[in-house]
Amino acid sequence: xxxxxxxxxxxxxxxxxxxxxxxxxxxxxxxxxxxxxxxxxxxxxxxxxxxxxxxxxxxxxxxxxxxxxxxxxxxxxxxxxxxxxxxxxxxxxxxxxxxxxxxxxxxxxxxxxxxxxxxxxxxxxxxxxxxxxxxxxxxxxxxxxxxxxxxxxxxxxxxxxxxxxxxxxxxxxxxxxxxxxxxxxxxxxxxxxxxxxxxxxxxxxxxxxxxxxxxxxxxxxxxxxxxxxxxxxxxxxxxxxxxxxxxxxxxxxxxxxxxxxxxxxxxxxxxxxxxxxxxxxxxxxxxxxxxxxxxxxxxxxxxxxxxxxxxxxxxxxxxxx
Numbered sequence: 307x308x309x310x311x312x313x314x315x316x317x318x319x320x321x322x323x324x325x326x327x328x329x330x331x332x333x334x335x336x337x338x339x340x341x342x343x344x345x346x347x348x349x350x351x352x353x354x355x356x357x358x359x360x361x362x363x364x365x366x367x368x369x370x371x372x373x374x375x376x377x378x379x380x381x382x383x384x385x386x387x388x389x390x391x392x393x394x395x396x397x398x399x400x401x402x403x404x405x406x407x408x409x410x411x412x413x414x415x416x417x418x419x420x421x422x423x424x425x426x427x428x429x430x431x432x433x434x435x436x437x438x439x440x441x442x443x444x445x446x447x448x449x450x451x452x453x454x455x456x457x458x459x460x461x462x463x464x465x466x467x468x469x470x471x472x473x474x475x476x477x478x479x480x481x482x483x484x485x486x487x488x489x490x491x492x493x494x495x496x497x498x499x500x501x502x503x504x505x506x507x508x509x510x511x512x513x514x515x516x517x518x519x520x521x522x523x524x525x526x527x528x529x530x531x532x533x534x535x536x537x538x539x540x541x542x543x544x545x546x547x548x549x550x551x552x553x554x555x556x557x558x559x560x561x562x563x564x565x566x567x568x569x570x571x572x573x574x575x576x577x578x579x580x581x582x583x584x585x586x587x588x589x590x591x592x593x594x595x596x597x598x599x600x601x602x603x604x605x606x607x608x609x610x611x612x613x614x615x616x617x618x619x620x621x622x623x624x625x626x627x
Contacts, residue, residue, distance in 0.1 A: 320446075321353070324613045335380040339612050341387055341395050355450055356395045358384050359442065359613045360416060363402040367412040381415050388419075396449040398422045398442055420445070428489050432586045440590045441491060447597040458596055459493040459514060460589070461546075463522040463537045476525045479553055479573065479580050483523060486585045492593075512544055519547040519592050522565075523573070526555050529562035538564055547595035551588050553580075569595065 328334035329347075340346040341356045360366070360381065369377035388395045397419045407413040422445065423438035444458055464480050520541045528534050541548050542564070550570035571588040574581055 335376045362406040367406040367410045459518040465531045523551045549592040
C-alpha cells in the first residue's frame with residue numbers, strides 16, 4: 307500500500323509506503339527495500355535517502371524467531387542495508403508490543419537501533435502519536451543533514467516584560483516551554499539566560515543558526531521589544547526555522563511585519579494554566595519545519611519512508627493501529 311507523496315518539501319517530496327503483504331504471494335515477505343546504488347525490482351531508481359520503520363509486534367517476532375524463515379532474512383536485510391549505507395538509510399523501529407523485543411531474535415537484529423516513541427508520553431499534554439511523529443521527524447532531519455542536525459537545539463526567544471494585564475503569565479509560559487522540552491529528545495535549549503557572561507548573543511545565535519530552531523512565545527509586548535525583533539531578524543536571515551506561539555493576552559500596541567508571516571500555533575489557557583498540549587504541538591511543528599528545511603535542498607523524490615509490519619489475518623494492518 308502506498309500513500310500520496312508529501313509535497314511540503316521545496317523541490318521534492320516524501321513518499322510513504324506500507325509493506326506487509328507478501329511480494330511473491332501469501333505467506334511470503336513484502337517487497338524488498340532498496341537504497342541508492344541498488345537495482346530495484348521494478349527498475350525504478352531508488353530514492354537518495356530511505357527510511358524504514360519496522361512495526362515490531364508479536365506476530366513479526368514469532369516469524370523472525372526461526373532463522374530459516376523468509377521474515378528472518380527480510381529483517382536481517384533491513385539491518386544490512388543500513389550497515390552498508392548508514393548515511394543514506396535510516397532504521398527507526400517502533401514497538402507495538404513489549405514482548406516483541408523481550409529476549410527475541412527480533413531484538414537481537416534490531417535492538418541496536420534507536421526506537422521511536424520508546425518512552426512514556428507526558429499524560430497531561432501529549433499522546434503516543436505526537437511523540438512518535440516528533441521522534442521520527444527529528445530522525446529524518448538528522449539523516450538528511452547529519453553534520454547540521456546532530457541533535458536539534460531549540461532557541462527560546464521571549465521577552466521578560468509583560469503587560470499590565472498579563473501579570474506573571476509570561477514567566478509561567480516560558481517555564482512551561484522549558485519543562486516540556488526537557489521531556490523530549492531535543493537538545494538543551496538556550497536563551498539569553500543560558501549564555502555565558504561576556505558572550506555576544508547575536509554572534510552566538512548566528513553560529514547556532516544551522517543547528518537550531520527558534521520557538522517564540524509571542525506575548526503582548528514581544529513584538530515591541532528591540533531584542534526580540536533582532537533575534538527574529540537574525541534567525542530569518544540565516545534560514546533558521548521559526549515557529550511563533552500565539553500567546554497574546556490583552557493585545558499588542560503594534561503589529562510586526564517581521565513576525566506576522568511565519569507559521570504559528572495558538573497557545574491558550576484553561577483553568578488559569580497554559581495548556582501543555584499546545585506547547586507540544588508547537589514543538590512538533592518546529593521539528594517538522596527543521597525536516598523541511600534540511601530536505602529542501604535535495605532533489606525530487608529524495609526520501610522514501612517504508613513501514614514494515616507482520617500482523618495476523620493474512621498480513622492485514624489492524625484497523626486501530
